Amino acid sequence: xxxxxxxxxxxxxxxxxxxxxxxxxxxxxxxxxxxxxxxxxxxxxxxxxxxxxxxxxxxxxxxxxxxxxxxxxxxxxxxxxxxxxxxxxxxxxxxxxxxxxxxxxxxxxxxxxxxxxxxxxxxxxxxxxxxxxxxxxxxxxxxxxxxxxxxxxxxxxxxxxxxxxxxxxxxxxxxxxxxxxxxxxxxxxxxxxxxxxxxxxxxxxxxxxxxxxxx
Numbered sequence: 001x002x003x004x005x006x007x008x009x010x011x012x013x014x015x016x017x018x019x020x021x022x023x024x025x026x027x028x029x030x031x032x033x034x035x036x037x038x039x040x041x042x043x044x045x046x047x048x049x050x051x052x053x054x055x056x057x058x059x060x061x062x063x064x065x066x067x068x069x070x071x072x073x074x075x076x077x078x079x080x081x082x083x084x085x086x087x088x089x090x091x092x093x094x095x096x097x098x099x100x101x102x103x104x105x106x107x108x109x110x111x112x113x114x115x116x117x118x119x120x121x122x123x124x125x126x127x128x129x130x131x132x133x134x135x136x137x138x139x140x141x142x143x144x145x146x147x148x149x150x151x152x153x154x155x156x157x158x159x160x161x162x163x164x165x166x167x168x169x170x171x172x173x174x175x176x177x178x179x180x181x182x183x184x185x186x187x188x189x190x191x192x193x194x195x196x197x198x199x200x201x202x203x204x205x206x207x208x209x210x211x212x213x214x215x
Contacts, residue, residue, distance in 0.1 A: 001175050004053075004161070004183035008032045008042055012186040013049050019189070024052035026105075026127075026163065026183040028083065029059065040076060047077035055105045055125070057083035058093075066093035074102045081124055083107045086114045091121050098122030105161065115147040119158040125181070131164035140164070141173050148177055168192050 002023035005016045008031040016022040025046055032039045043056050054077070058069040066089065070082040081103045084090045094104045098121065105125040106118035110133060115126045128147060130140025147160055159180035165171060168191050174182045 001179065002052075002181040003189065004055075004181055005189065006031070006163070006165075006183045006185055008035050008039075008046070009186070010035075010042075010045055010049070013046060016186060016189055017049055021189070022050065022052070024054060024181070024183075025050050026055040026083075026161075028057045028107075040073075043073070043076050043080065047079055051079060053081045053103070053105075053125075054079055055081045055083045055107075057107065058085075061085065061087065061089060063089045063092045063096070066090065067096055070097050070102055070104075071100075081105045083127075084123075086118060091117055094118060094121040094123050106158075107163070110143070112143065112146045112150055115158075115160075116150055119151060119154075119156040123158050125159050125161040127161045127163040127183075129164035130162060130170060131166040134166070141170070141177070144174060144179055145177055148179065 003021050004024040004026050005013060005022060006026045007013060008027045013025060032042060035042055047054050056073045058066045060066045060069050066084060073082050074080050083105045084093050086106050086109050094106060097104050103124040105127055106123040107127045109115055109126055109128045118126050128143050130144060133140035133143060144162055161181040161183060162174045162179045163183050165182050165184045165188060168188060171182050171184060171192060
């Protein structure tokens with residue numbers, strides 16, 4: 001499984017990269033708004049840190065506007081993947097961009113039918129938002145299971161990028177199901193390594209060593 005970090009913060013990206021587990025980055029206008037650097041300059045800096053895919057989102061909602069923005073974003077760096085909203089115009093844009101050799105990430109996916117359509121249109125990634133489904137008392141992980149089944153039935157090349165993950169169990173459950181990628185905030189990456197028994201065991205080892213050293 002590949003790990004992406006969902007942020008536009010350069011310090012968080014550098015820290016995750018230093019752990020040796022980071023495979024890519026997902027950003028969006030909301031995340032970029034938290035930073036002081038202009039969005040496209042920020043993307044260029046992120047692409048200097050991370051060699052894997054960096055998802056950057058368009059703001060347009062109609063086909064021609066999406067294509068224009070996508071070409072501008074793709075020109076920033078070779079590893080930019082353009083996030084396209086999963087709407088009718090977005091589906092057309094995914095097809096057009098795929099034909100032009102620009103990789104796309106179909107975002108804001110909430111149903112198996114949407115995932116099926118974007119795979120047929122040629123998206124590189126599909127991003128089902130599981131946390132937002134959980135927020136409305138729907139089972140986000142069940143959506144991942146259904147998408148994976150559909151994709152395996154037909155050998156689609158589109159990779160399942162589990163998005164809106166909120167806690168470590170989202171990551172573990174995604175891995176058990178065989179999802180290709182999970183994108184997560186920095187704090188979720190940090191929580192994955194934590195275990196109280198590790199902390200207790202380490203504290204005991206250090207305490208015992210101090211006793212032995214004095215003896």
